[in-house]
Amino acid sequence: MMLSSAAFAETSIEASVSRSRLAVGEELTLDIIVNGASGKISKPAFSPFDGFNSYSQGHSQEISIVNGQMSSRSIFTYILIANSEGKKKIGPFDVNIGGKNFKVPAVDVEVMSDPGPSGPAPGRSPLPTGPSSGQMGTVYSPPPRALPGQDVSDQDIFVKAWVDKDEAFINEPVIMTYTIYTRLSATYKGFEKEPVTTGFWIEEFPPEKTPKRTEQLINGSRYVVADVRKIALFPTEAGVFTVDPGTLSTIVEVRNRDDFDSFFSSNIFGRRNVAFPSSFVTQVYSRPIPTDKVTLVVKALPEQGRPASFKGAVGEYSIDSSVDKKEVQAGDPVTFRVKVRGKGNLNTVQTPALTPIDGFKIYDSSSSANIAKDDMVVAGEKVTETVLVPKKAGEFTIPALKFSYFDPSARAYRELTTREHRLNVRPGTEPDEPSSSGPSSGGSAFTPEPFEKQDVSLVEKDIRYIKTADIGEPYKGFVHRTLFYGALNFLLFALIGVLAWLLMRGDTSAEDRKISRLRSSHRTAKNRLRQAHALLKKGLYDEFCAEISRALYGYYADKLGLSDRNVTADLIAERLSEKEDASAIMGEIKQVFDAISMGRFGHVKKDAEAMKKIYELADRVITRFEKVKLK
Amino acid sequence: MSPALSKPNEQLRKGGVRRFLVAMILFGTLASIAWADTPTRFIEANASYKGRDFKNAALAYEELAAAGHTTPALYYDLGNSYLRLGKKGKAIVAYERALRAAPRDPDVRWNLDVVKSGLPDRIEEPYGDLILMKVNEALAYVSVNEAAWAFTLSLGVIALLMGLALLAPGARAWTRGLISFAVLFAVFAAGVFAFEVWKEKDALAVLLDREVVVRYGPSENESKAFLLHEGAEARVTDSTDDWFFIRLANGHSGWVPKRACEIV
Numbered sequence: 001m002m003l004s005s006a007a008f009a010e011t012s013i014e015a016s017v018s019r020s021r022l023a024v025g026e027e028l029t030l031d032i033i034v035n036g037a038s039g040k041i042s043k044p045a046f047s048p049f050d051g052f053n054s055y056s057q058g059h060s061q062e063i064s065i066v067n068g069q070m071s072s073r074s075i076f077t078y079i080l081i082a083n084s085e086g087k088k089k090i091g092p093f094d095v096n097i098g099g100k101n102f103k104v105p106a107v108d109v110e111v112m113s114d115p116g117p118s119g120p121a122p123g124r125s126p127l128p129t130g131p132s133s134g135q136m137g138t139v140y141s142p143p144p145r146a147l148p149g150q151d152v153s154d155q156d157i158f159v160k161a162w163v164d165k166d167e168a169f170i171n172e173p174v175i176m177t178y179t180i181y182t183r184l185s186a187t188y189k190g191f192e193k194e195p196v197t198t199g200f201w202i203e204e205f206p207p208e209k210t211p212k213r214t215e216q217l218i219n220g221s222r223y224v225v226a227d228v229r230k231i232a233l234f235p236t237e238a239g240v241f242t243v244d245p246g247t248l249s250t251i252v253e254v255r256n257r258d259d260f261d262s263f264f265s266s267n268i269f270g271r272r273n274v275a276f277p278s279s280f281v282t283q284v285y286s287r288p289i290p291t292d293k294v295t296l297v298v299k300a301l302p303e304q305g306r307p308a309s310f311k312g313a314v315g316e317y318s319i320d321s322s323v324d325k326k327e328v329q330a331g332d333p334v335t336f337r338v339k340v341r342g343k344g345n346l347n348t349v350q351t352p353a354l355t356p357i358d359g360f361k362i363y364d365s366s367s368s369a370n371i372a373k374d375d376m377v378v379a380g381e382k383v384t385e386t387v388l389v390p391k392k393a394g395e396f397t398i399p400a401l402k403f404s405y406f407d408p409s410a411r412a413y414r415e416l417t418t419r420e421h422r423l424n425v426r427p428g429t430e431p432d433e434p435s436s437s438g439p440s441s442g443g444s445a446f447t448p449e450p451f452e453k454q455d456v457s458l459v460e461k462d463i464r465y466i467k468t469a470d471i472g473e474p475y476k477g478f479v480h481r482t483l484f485y486g487a488l489n490f491l492l493f494a495l496i497g498v499l500a501w502l503l504m505r506g507d508t509s510a511e512d513r514k515i516s517r518l519r520s521s522h523r524t525a526k527n528r529l530r531q532a533h534a535l536l537k538k539g540l541y542d543e544f545c546a547e548i549s550r551a552l553y554g555y556y557a558d559k560l561g562l563s564d565r566n567v568t569a570d571l572i573a574e575r576l577s578e579k580e581d582a583s584a585i586m587g588e589i590k591q592v593f594d595a596i597s598m599g600r601f602g603h604v605k606k607d608a609e610a611m612k613k614i615y616e617l618a619d620r621v622i623t624r625f626e627k628v629k630l631k
Numbered sequence: 632m633s634p635a636l637s638k639p640n641e642q643l644r645k646g647g648v649r650r651f652l653v654a655m656i657l658f659g660t661l662a663s664i665a666w667a668d669t670p671t672r673f674i675e676a677n678a679s680y681k682g683r684d685f686k687n688a689a690l691a692y693e694e695l696a697a698a699g700h701t702t703p704a705l706y707y708d709l710g711n712s713y714l715r716l717g718k719k720g721k722a723i724v725a726y727e728r729a730l731r732a733a734p735r736d737p738d739v740r741w742n743l744d745v746v747k748s749g750l751p752d753r754i755e756e757p758y759g760d761l762i763l764m765k766v767n768e769a770l771a772y773v774s775v776n777e778a779a780w781a782f783t784l785s786l787g788v789i790a791l792l793m794g795l796a797l798l799a800p801g802a803r804a805w806t807r808g809l810i811s812f813a814v815l816f817a818v819f820a821a822g823v824f825a826f827e828v829w830k831e832k833d834a835l836a837v838l839l840d841r842e843v844v845v846r847y848g849p850s851e852n853e854s855k856a857f858l859l860h861e862g863a864e865a866r867v868t869d870s871t872d873d874w875f876f877i878r879l880a881n882g883h884s885g886w887v888p889k890r891a892c893e894i895v
Contacts, residue, residue, distance in 0.1 A: 192844075192855075194841075194842050461745055461748075462745065463711060463714060463741070463742040463745050463746070464738045464741055464742055465711075466677060466680050466707070466708040466711050466712075467704040467707055467708060467738065468677050469669075469704065470669050470670075470673050470700075470702055470704050470705065471702065471703070471704045472702040472703035472704050472732060472733055473702065473732070474699065474700060474701045474702050475701045475702070475703070475706075475728070475731065475732035476701070478775055478776065478779075478831065479775075479776045479779050479780070480775065480776075480779040480824070480828060485779060485783070488783060489782075489783055489786065492783065492786040492787055492790055493786065495790045496786065496789055496790050496793065499790060499793035499794060499797060500793065502797055503793060503796060503797055
C-alpha cells in the first residue's frame, strides 16, 4: 500500500491506494485517512484525477476512547477506474480541518494497457471461473455481440438480448442470451412480456444458481453486467425470422446522483458499501426494460448429398442398436433397442423404424428422450424400443438400420448404419401354424391349445384416429336460448293449464247436476202436470197416467237426488226432517202413488172423475212438498 | 277401340305416369339426403389427414365448419388435425365443441383426456360436496340440448295424458296414476335441465397462446396475478372491449386479453 502522509501535531492525514499497478479498465480504492482530528473535517479537495474515472464511496468515522483518551479516525473512500495507460499521479489533496488547511501529497500509480493473461479474448465463451460477485477489478469483456450497439451513456439500466450466430440451418441451435447492464442497484424479476419465438422450437437453459456478476466500463461509466437468461432456439423453417425477445421486469433503486457532496455530511456515521453507496434519498420502483428485436436468417438444409434416410436430424450424433437376447423360443418376445445419442434437438429426432420382417410380429415401439442442458449445449439421447415376437423357428437377421443427420459445422450430411443382429429361434411349445395339415393327426380337426393370455395394455398413450364417417347432427347452438323452444314450452304450459282446469270442472259437474236438478224440480214437475192436464182434457187416460207418474216420480227423484225408478214412499219418509209432521203429507203421497199404480197397471175403470181426482192430488202433493224441509 | 276399353287404358297410363313421378321425387330426395350426408370436402380432408398433410386437413375441416356443417365428427377430426400440428389450444376448442354436441362419444372423451393430461397447468377443482361432484360427473354425459328436449317432452306427455283423461272419463283411474308419474319425471327433468343451463351460463374459453399472463385488471399496466399456458380452460364471467375476466375451476380469477383465447 502506497501512502503519503502529513502530520500536524496530533492530527495526521494519509492517502493510500489499494494497488499501485493496474491495467486499463481495472480499478483501485483510494482512502484518505484523517487521524486525531480536532474540529470539523471538510471534504478533501482535489483536481480531477487524470486518467481515471472516480466515484466517491462515502466517508466513515471511528471514535475510540482508550484509557480516557479519545481518538478519532475519519476515512474518505473513492473508487478510481483507470481509463488510460501511463504513470499517473493521484492527488495531491487539500483537507481543511477545524479551519486549518492540510495538504496531502499525491500518490504514484502505474497503468498498463494489456489486461494480462487473466483476461479472455473477445468472442470466446465468457466468464472465467472464480468467485462470482464482488470480483471487482477482473477484466471481463463480454463477447462483442453482447455489447450494446449504440451509445447508451444516458441509460442507467438496459438489456442486450443477443444470439451467438446470425445464420443457422434448420434445427441448428442458436443460443439467445439476455445480458443486463446496470448502473443502479437492481433486482431481476423475470419477464413482463415473454419472447415471441414463432418458427422456433425452444429449449430453456436452467438458470445458474449464482448468476455471475461482473463490472464493465462502457462509455466512461461503470456498469454491473450479468447474464440472466439463456434460451436455445431451434429453427423449424427456412427464411428470415425476427425474434422479439420480450420485456424484462426489474426493480430498481434510484439514488440522488447530483452531487458527490451529498455523501459528505459531517454528522453521519457513514458506512462502506461494496458496490453502491447507500443514501438517505433512495426511491424503489419497478421498471420494465424492453429489448431490441433480433433477426436471424435460417437456411434450408442443402438438397445435395441428402441421403434417402434423412428425416430432419441436425447436430452431431452416434447410433447404436441392441437386442436383449440372441436365442429365443418361438412365441417369446425379443426387445430391440435403438439409441441415438449426441448434440442437437433430440426431441425432434426420429429414430429409424423397423420394416416388417417375415416370420415376426412387430409391435408398436415406445420412445423415450433424455435431454441434458449442460454447458449451454442441448444434448442427450433418445431410445426406441420395439418388441418382436418370432412366429416360427429358424435363423433370422434383424437388418441394419440407416440414420442420417446434418452436421451444421461441417455443412455436410452423414449417414450412420447400425449393425445387424442374428437371432436363433428355437421351435416353441406351441405347434407352428399348419402349413399343410392332413388328416394324419388322428382325425380330430381341432385340438385346443394352451394359450397364455396377456393384458391388453397400452404401449403408448396417443389420440385415436379421425372419424371418416360423418356422423352426428350438425350442432346449431343452445336450443334453450331459441325463441322456438321458449314458445313451445309456453304453449305446453298453457295447454296443461287449460286441460287441468277442464278436468277439475268435470269432477264437480256431478255435484252441479244434482243442484241444478234440485232447483228445477218444481218447474219441471209443473210443466209435466200441465202436459198431463192437456192429456186429461183430451181424454187420453193412459197417456195421462204415464205423464202424471213421470211428473211425480221425477219430482221426488230430483228433490232427493236419485234416479226416477228408485223413488219409493218409504225413501221419501226417511228423508223428511224430524221437525216435519210427516203423517199428513206422507198419507197423501202414499195415496197418490197407489192411485197412479192402479191407474197404470190395474184394471180400473178410467173415468174423468177419477182421473181428475188423481190430478188434483198430485198437484196438491207437489205444491205442499215445496214447503217441506228435507234433511 | 271401343269406349269401354279406352277408359281403363287411359287410367292405366295416367296411373303409370303418376307413379313414375312419385318414384323420381323420392329418389331425388333420398339422393340429395345421401349426398348431403358426406360432402366431398370432408372426404378430401380425411384423405389429407391420412396422408399426414395435417395443415390442409385442418383448413378443409374449418371450411366445412364455417359453411355450417358443424357435426361432432367434423369437430373431432378438426381437433385431431390441430393436435398433430402441435396446436393444443385450438385442438381443445375443437374437441370441446364436439363434446358439446355428442357428450357420450368415447373417442372424443379419450382424445380430450390425452391432450389435457399433457398440459403444463394443473387446475384442480377444490374438494367440495362429494354428492355435488358425483352429480356433476353424471350430468356431463347429458348435453344441455338433450336435457331441454327431455323437459319439453315430459310436458308434452303430461298434456297428452290429461287430454286422454278428459276424452275417456272411464279410464280416469289409471290415467291419473300416469299423470303423477309424468309430473314427477317432469320435475326431475326440470332439475337436470336447470343444472345444465346453470353450468353453461358462462362461455367456456380456452387459451391459445403458449404463455398468458393473467392480470388483476383489464390492461397491460395492471399487475400480474398468475401465469397460464396454452390449453388452460376457464369460464368467462365479464369482459371489456379487449379483455375477458375468467374464472378457473380452482377458484382463481383474473383478466386475460381476448386475442389470447378462443370461446368454445
